Amino acid sequence: MSRSASRYEPWEDDEPTLSELSGVRYLHFGTEWVQGAMRVRKPDELVLAYTKQMMAWLLFQAPDDTQTLGMLGLGAGSLLRFALKHTPAQLVTVEWNPNVTAMCHAYFKLPSHARSRIVHEDAGEWVMHPENTGLCSALMVDLYDATAQGPVRDSLAFYQGCRQTLAPGGIMTVNLFGEHESFPRNMTNIGEAFSGRVLALPEVDAGNRIVLAFRDAWPDIEDNALLDRAQALEAASKLPAMRWARHVLAQLG
Template identity: 60%
Template sequence: MAGEQGDDSPTLSESEGIRYLHFGTEWIQGAMRIRKPAELVLAYTQQMMAWLLFTPDPKPEHKLAILGLGAGSLLRFCLKQTDSQVQTVEWNPSVIGMCHAFFRLPRSPRSLIDQADAGVWVQDSDQHGQYRALMVDLYDAHAEGPVRDSLEFYQDCRAILDDEGIMTVNLFGAHPSFKHNIDNIREAFNGKVLLLPEMDEGNQVVLAFKGSTLEMTAGELLNRAEHVQADYGLPATRWARELLSFRRQMLDQ
């Protein structure tokens, strides 16, 4: 989870070789394994990379975007595992400073970080059609649902994707905000939405599709999953089976 309120003061904790980011509460806003900083420690952050099932070999020209820096987990992983340019948007300058100081945020020419309101940033027409993958994780210290969740926001998210772009969003499955967000995402993306199962921590990752990549066969998806699992060390075959199960349930309704 990543903060979007400028008055959220980031704090640290450490346990068993993992450094955690907080905003003065018990809620974990991000994590880093100190000896393996590019590893995705939290299960939901791994799921945020499920777009790789549909773009398993992102090219340098496939730009990636992250809304909400958190502890920099997704940024570190994308910079290590892909050759793509990664654009990150984070409202809280203290979070950016904390990540540079304590979370080994790479200073890479492929990494651009804007200190900006994500809701305003996605409205910029210069960003439209630019990104193959968009990862959205926008929470404040209270963790009471995403701080940007309107239909207009998700329509703008769709607009910044390229023709085959994919968005992943971190939601709380059992939270009252879930239905509101799902309804808006489905409307913004013309119903092209898949859900991964809710995690033990309550996180539920949603995938939304702008183009035709959702139309691949079950065999094609499972083959891609094997490739992603081997190349990226992510539990992609399980994700593929879960997404296929969700798709069958939707067709049966």
């Protein structure tokens, strides 16, 4: 989980802790808020509904081994483990707190893999680096700290930086809180950064709302082709992709 040095105390205050219930291990920062989860016997499975929705960009892309997927915030490593199993892409994860990475290696079966690179840096700074311009075909943004009171990076400049890191045709997914006061602000800033090309999926879990933002244009895909792709994705990965596709088509009209 990454965080903003300008808005919060240093990461040493967010010591990762864990709990376990019914075969699921949870990552916390010393509070009841869940930062991530892993089914111990099936570590590559996405347990939380919102983490499944974070992969909704797969409705529009099928990454190959020449492409890079970006993740801002490691959490319990769920998205990283899933992406390693289900895509051949290169992976870069930006995580502010090295203690989270150590916890994931020790207790959340985070693999050391040739296709995976973890960068310990403020995500808000990482997206501004010129060398990261156009790096990612998809970018998954999940930036919360112990208080879980909205994302710790949510400015217009940050989302403009996220768009800058996307390759042509790239897609960003962001984890927001639908019932939180931060939601309208985030939606406004994402909309401005991405010229209004924004879709919100249905609210899940404890208020999580996943938003998709498209770098260049709305996806150019026929309705039936999108449904066919969703059906294949659901069969291959067990993600509820048909539900997403119907929701996307309803929003696009």
